[in-house]
Amino acid sequence: MYMGHYPSLTKVATSLGIDARELASKKVIKGGIEGFSRINLERCALNLAESEKWDAFMDVLSLIIYGIVLFPNFENFIDFAAINVFLAFKHEKKSLVPAILADTYHSLTLRHERRVICQCGDFLNVPLMGTKGCVNYNLALAIRQLGYPIRSPPVEDSITPFMVYDMTKELDFLKKIRHSWDRVMKKGRELGKRNCNVEGSYQQWLSERVQHVKLPFRGPIPIIEETPIQEPMSLEEIEKLQEKLAKSEKEKKDMKKELIQARQEYQAAQKEISQARQRVELANKRARIEEEGKLNTRNCLEAAFIELKMRRGERDQARVDGE
Incomplete structure (x- = not known):
């Protein structure tokens, strides 16, 4: 504020x-x-x-x-x-x-309400007004889509549709629709627990209505086309097919042999690579050992040289002291 x-x-x-x-x-x-x-x-x-x-x-x-x-x-x-x-x-x-x-x-x-609009004013359904026309919404036919059960057939007046195509002519009817939205009726728990069940009376009404409007429940019987009977093949055609089959079998065997050979060559190459890798690792190991030996020898020689130098110094000092 x-x-x-x-x-x-x-x-x-x-x-x-x-x-x-x-x-x-x-x-x-x-x-x-x-x-x-x-x-x-x-x-x-x-x-x-x-x-x-x-x-x-x-x-x-x-x-x-x-x-x-x-x-x-x-x-x-x-x-x-x-x-x-x-x-x-x-x-x-x-x-x-x-x-x-x-x-x-x-x-x-x-x-966000759990109740649904079921009626507006004097209308037994819900009139909807658009920019170019009007139509009514029948809750009785859509109640299952909202998750509520249908317990009985709907009242005929509640499912009677109407359409307004010209907004400039039926002004009194449009005024009635507009004022009907001042008295909106909603239902919630009155519709029962949420489920998609229907009562037998509704099923009977639905069957009769479908027959009345010429909409059958069952779809049309599918037309099964008869498979034409093939004529028997001649001996020459059979021999040609057998030759093609034998040729295909031979190609299959040759390809299988080539595949086996390629697999063996691949395995041999992998084995050679593995052995070469082992040889390289062994050579590197030997080189490291030799390098370590050289380093140790160098250290020993340096220590011996230092020791020899010290002894020579002591000897020379002793000579000087003796003279």
Whole structure:
């Protein structure tokens, strides 16, 4: 929330560059919530554009987007909650993400119900209105798709379809559809525990209805084509086939021999590689032993040379002392 509470009209007017009394005259209450209609704010934006007050124009336009697109509550209505978020971003540069996440989570929680719409107003089914026409949705026929059992045949009026192709002609009927959504009836536990079972009476009704609309349960009997009887082959054809078979057998044996020979050559090559690797490892081992022996001999000779040098020094010193 902006400053922990809804902003005053004076603060909103100052932020938007609009006279406070003019803004107060445009405030309306819809569903117990205070705000401004989209039409009034658009008029303010046009007046600001004509006066070339572009900063204020951009603020009003942004506020309309906040209330209609980002944080909608009622149709064509910008409430003070959306104004709150807009002012928080405008003055304190607060992120919109927490507010959008909270609003989205609330909407998902509000609409995630276990009950399903079964009827609207005086309609025994659910009328759906699109941009180009209308059609009804029959819950009685789709109840199993929602995981609920069908206990009895549906009422004929509840499955009677209707279609509206021209939205400009049947205005009274469209008005009835629009007002029917003010009285939505939902069912949940009344439909029973979730399963896909059907009662025998429904099966009987379904069979009769399928026969009535000429849709058989069983598919058409598949047509099995008879295999034509082959004529007996001549002796020459049999001999040619036998020659081809013998040739194929010979090629198969030759290929098998070549495969065995290639496998033996591969195994022999692998054996030679293994032996060569062993010889290399043995030669390396001998070279290491010889190198270690040379190193030991060198160390011994150096030690002997040092010892001999010391003895010669002692001998020479003894001669000097004797003289």
